[in-house]
Amino acid sequence: MQLGLSNIIGCPGESIDFSVSVDLSDLRYGTSYPVSEPVVAEGTVRNTAGVLVMTGWVRTCLHGVCDRCASDFTREVEIPINVVLVEELSNEDSEDEWVFPLEGDCADLEEIVRTVLVLNMDSKLLCKPDCKGICCRCGKNLNDGPCECRKEPDPRFAALRQLLNQ
């Protein structure tokens, strides 16, 4: 989906609102496709002293299997958009992941939404950012509370304790 910007290009102070729903269900994450629901993006592109600045939000609901605790989860995500649109990418800009080139006088909303989402995904797919995972000894999901396993004493402390006891 292209957002036409001809009305605000060259008109400092002008802005245009956008609202789009993008299908990113083909977005692969490891072995899964967690973006099964439409991704909704809303915001504004404003010509700020000649620079086109896009701000807004990307929202969706991820469905996946947690990499850490292996449970199915549904998690809402809301990511701020804060990008700059340029008519032509300079070498400098192409290293900046928050700068996007225009196509003619249009912004490619799908490409921007996809990039914003991908850049904000954690390297692991987790049911929540602080998932405690499962105990490697008894297999209990530690998000449900601590397990019965006694903590293995750290061998370094054991050696130190031995020294202190002598």
Ligand SMILES: [Zn+2]
């Ligand atoms: Zn988890």
Ligand SMILES: [Zn+2]
């Ligand atoms: Zn355990």
